[in-house]
Amino acid sequence: MGDVFKALADPTRRHILDELAERDDQTLFEICARLAAKHQFTSSRQAVSQHLDLLEAAGLVRTRREGRYKFHTLDTRPLAQIAQRWLRDKPQENP
């Protein structure tokens, strides 16, 4: 469960989640290409692959094999609870 927090700690992984939030079922190479295009992030294939493994271990990404393609999909369920943990009934004043 703490894996979700660790997974979100890295900016590259957050960009990957952004990418998957925009479009589901992307392959590793698609994600790499889009990361390089949108951000100036020149992350290598292996780096992104390891990030995806970590995101999958945290339950934030689900994968599906199809031939030589592996599609990655965002799973937002683990995100729902994490912020609620410290949000108390006591409302906070606005800035």
Added chain:
Amino acid sequence: MGDVFKALADPTRRHILDELAERDDQTLFEICARLAAKHQFTSSRQAVSQHLDLLEAAGLVRTRREGRYKFHTLDTRPLAQIAQRWLRDKPQENP
């Protein structure tokens, strides 16, 4: 802004936030004592102090000086948005 995610990545810091969510305006020593009591966490004073600095830099903790005491208070405002980032309109099916 990414500091919030990094701040939440460490389990000790999450325990500190738990502690401050239960009771506001705690000093460094109070937090240390409560961490040691509730969890088996034997974190040193300096370790907790550095965690509090990091939490304050992330905007999750606000401090107030009073004589030789420094009181720490939880600020939940940065937490409100972080999970929303990837929560799309597209609803996800239940497990």
Added chain:
DNA sequence: TTGATAGGCAAGTGATTACTTGCCTATAGT
């Protein structure tokens, strides 16, 4: 003023982490 309490600063250490490098497997097109 002396001693105790609350906290701060900064260099150093050990572990974790992000990323690279090199090579290997499998599927698909020709």
Added chain:
DNA sequence: ACTATAGGCAAGTAATCACTTGCCTATCAA
């Protein structure tokens, strides 16, 4: 069969991070 494409595995490197260690300042009580 041959080649290109999509991806995997594992060891090594460099940077980050959590924590320690040692000493210092400030406030308060006696």
